[in-house]
Amino acid sequence: MEHTRVSARELAHLSQEEEVRKLRSELESSRAAKETAEALVAQHSSVAAEIEAKAAAACAEAAAARAEAASLRATAEETSAELLTARSQLNEAQQNLSLAEEKVTAVQEACNTALAQQADAEKQLLRFREASSRETASESNRLLTDLTIKLAQAEADTAEAKSQASKSNAEMQLLQSAFADARCELEVVYSLLSNSEVVHQDAMRHLKGTIRDRELGMAHLRHLLERLREPPVPVKEDEDLKRKLTADTPSASTPGIQSCLSLPSLSSVSSPQSVRTVKSKPTPKEIEDRKKRWSANWH
DSSP states (O other), rough: OHHHHHHHHEEEHHHHHHHHHHHHHHHHHHHHHHHHHHHHHHHHHHHHHHHHHHHHHHHHHHHHHHHHHHHHHHOOOOOOOHHHHHHHHHHHHHHHHHHHHHHHHHHHHHHHHHHHHHHHHHHHHHHHHHHHHOHHHHHHHHHHHHHHHHHHHHHHHHHHHHHHHHHHHHHHHHHHHHHHHHHHHHHHHHHHHHHHHHHHHHHHHHHHHHHHHHHHHHHOOOHHHHHTOOOOOOBBBBBHHHHHHHHHOOTTSSSTTTGGGOOOOOOGGGGGHHHHHHHHHHHHHHHHHHHHHHHHOOO
């Protein structure tokens, strides 16, 4: 009878030890789940810091894009001012060319008049030479002297007209070369302006697209940051598990059960329900996939 009691007691002790081992395994799994949850919270904090850094970089890039757009606008305005100046210079050169052409025309008319006067003087000289044989020598000499003076004056006028014509031709050539240079410069300015307008439009479209992409990325990052800043679900104690362990744990006077007294307290262990709540958060693989998607959208 005593042997039967001892066997029953040993069986009870063995069953209690088995229960204690199960409870210990549950406590270890709860501790591991709690450590996993803490690691996920730390990882979320690092991801939030990285998102904040990317948002700051996006703000800096948007500011740089706006500054570049302002610089392109200033360059376009400066090019327009240079074009207006070139147009005014071209108009002035055209006016100078018209004046030079008028001067050349007047000089050519004066030269033609002088040549006509010279021809008339030569004709009169020939007539007077023919009439000198019929008139007195003194009258012929006087007329010859007068005609010679007129002829010399006509030749001088002709030479002066020719010199003025050559000067006017030289001035006209200079003005024509200046006009050609001004036209070349104007064509260069036109080409530069057209190229700068094309570049400005392309740059403005690129900058607008960049700013729009950065703003969308920043809005997405703010949304993710707000989601990551939400407080995690608090880990609660499992009162049922604590009461069960307290009820199943034997007293210190029972022989063979002294090892059960060394179990840790349940105040710092999370419940299975809270562990399941933590496990519902994204896994590390899902977080890595999200990082890859964010990086792909960012670039």
